Amino acid sequence: MFTKKLELDDFMNGLARRNPNEPEFHQAVREVAESVIPYINHHQKYIDARILERMTEPDRIIIFRVCWEDDDGHIRVNRGYRVQFNNAIGPYKGGLRFTSNLSLDTLKFLGFEQTFKNSLTTLPLGSAKGGADFNPKGKSDREVMRFCQSFMTELHKHIGAHTDVPAGDIGVGAREISYMFGQYKRLQNEFRSVLTGKELAYGGSLIRKEATGYGTVFFTREMLKAHQKELEGKRCIVSGSGNVALYTAQKVMQLGATVIAMSDSGGSFLIPSGMTQEHLNHLIDLKEKQRGRISEFAEHFDCDYYPDKKVWDFPCDIAFACATQNELELNDAKELVKNGCIALAEGANMPTTMEASHYLREAGILFAPAKAANAGGVAVSGLEMSQNSMRLSWPLEELEKRLEDIMFKIHQQSKRYGQQSDNTIDYIRGANIAGFTKVADAMLSYGFV
Structure with a gap:
């Protein structure tokens, strides 16, 4: 058996040798390894079975x-x-x-x-x-x-x-x-239930389209509650205007907060007083049916439009990164801190660079990592599989309640493993370790396969 402690740099060098020229994969693994390796080094069983090496190699x-x-x-x-x-x-x-x-x-x-x-x-x-x-x-x-x-x-x-x-x-x-x-x-x-995200007519689930955005907001609300803060009344910016961004904005507004800015690859709009339901309905129709651009939305409502500009420069209380990977860089993080942002939630997959992530956390910004915050989409996909297996469909209210419960449990796990000695919560560490332990223990149960 291998009893030597894992070292982050040695582990990452080995991963890079086996997987050359794959910077996004290296980044994703490093972000997890930074949290998980110290935990593994206190649990010899994971070192002996080389669990992390096995977990970074696809089946x-x-x-x-x-x-x-x-x-x-x-x-x-x-x-x-x-x-x-x-x-x-x-x-x-x-x-x-x-x-x-x-x-x-x-x-x-x-x-x-x-x-x-x-x-x-x-x-x-x-x-x-x-x-x-x-x-x-x-x-x-x-x-x-x-x-x-x-x-x-x-x-x-x-x-x-x-x-x-x-x-x-x-x-x-x-x-x-x-x-x-x-x-x-x-x-x-x-x-058979071999694909999810199906149409309702042949086995799809209600709120699947909304689930990732809704789940991101539910997790953010729990994170704020854990720090004696509220979502209601906060000014929010949302990057992107795809599926995740649109329904993040919808749930933010339903829960009493204000969305002041959104974006697409062409630029951003700003509505300082906040989007109305009319604004949101028009944007959903523009993006989902007409395949239009944010610039067209801004022209229609005569609101401020900034070509080639990200939303991160606008003062806000809470930021939702819902566009794409590595969209939020170090300079963007500095702008958020300077402008008074108190929390960032990742609705997209790995939208924040590692430098930006470290900077935000060191500045005391509450940080909801993607693997926890945007898990609502796959959660409702799992619920769609359950409905298909049982040959039934749950009503919208029940599905949204189930999604809320799942996001609450994800927050509780992330909080438990992310609790620091100074009573702060490192949600990245918490989500990584909570996710790791369940999979690692299952892998140990199967032996060396």
């Missing part, structure tokens, strides 16, 4: 060719992926991304993060991530259908209700899920 990586025909009759070729990371506590679970710049590095980072996020939900869910270097934007419905059918023709060999249950992610919404599920049914001749 398998599947890469395949996807051929399809466009509307002009030309044959197109893309690359498909599925990274099945860890199934110690349940079937593989994680989204599919369709985006032209998709890389194995990104999928490994996301799959690794998913391991801890899924563990925190308290549901029996393993971790995976996948997708293709295909961009559905600008494609006709028939082109998207043909691509999805070809993609599923290969993917169906590697997934199943008790094996791997993918969901949607960036570029994969209800349309794409529908085409893939239809092809799966055709190939397998069975109606």
Whole structure:
């Protein structure tokens, strides 16, 4: 057995040698290792079994060719992926991304993060991530259908209700899920819960679309309560205007806080008095149906619009990072602190760089990490699987209550393991260790597999 204590730099150097040229994966692992290695060094069983080394190595990586025909009759070729990371506590679970710049590095980072996020939900869910270097934007419905059918023709060999249950992610919404599920049914001749994020007509769950944003706000509310603060009345900024950002804004407003700014890749708008329900309804329609831009929203309502500007420069009480990975950098963090921000919640996956994260925590900003705060999406995906298995549908009120309960439990776990000797709470440390212990103990139970 190995009895030597783990050293962070030695561990990361070994990981980099085995996984060269994968900076996002290295960043995701380092963020976890900084918290978990000191904990592991007090628990010899994890060192002896080399649990962290095993946990950073995916169970398998599947890469395949996807051929399809466009509307002009030309044959197109893309690359498909599925990274099945860890199934110690349940079937593989994680989204599919369709985006032209998709890389194995990104999928490994996301799959690794998913391991801890899924563990925190308290549901029996393993971790995976996948997708293709295909961009559905600008494609006709028939082109998207043909691509999805070809993609599923290969993917169906590697997934199943008790094996791997993918969901949607960036570029994969209800349309794409529908085409893939239809092809799966055709190939397998069975109606199983093999994809989540489905339409309500054929086994989907209420509030799945809203779940990640809602869950982020529920976790933030619990974090504020634990520090004798309230969400109600606070000025909030939300980066992004995709699914997570829109429903973060919706729940923030429902709970009595104010959203003053949002953004997309083109720029940001600012409404100092706060968005109204009319503003939000228009923005949801613009983004979900018209595929429009924030600049169009600002022009419609004649509000302040700042091209190429992030939301982090606007004074606020609470910031929600809901756009994409590494969007919040060190200079942005300094602006937030200077402008009086008291809390940051990560609605996107790893939206804060490590330098920014360290700076915010050292400045005393309450920090809700993604693997805890944005676990609401996969939580409701897990609830969709349960509903499918029981052949029933829970009403909206019950689902939202179940989501609230799950986010409360995630906060309690993160608080328990993140409690410091000076009575502060390091939520990054807490979420990492809480997620780690459940998966690690399951892996120990199986022996060396």
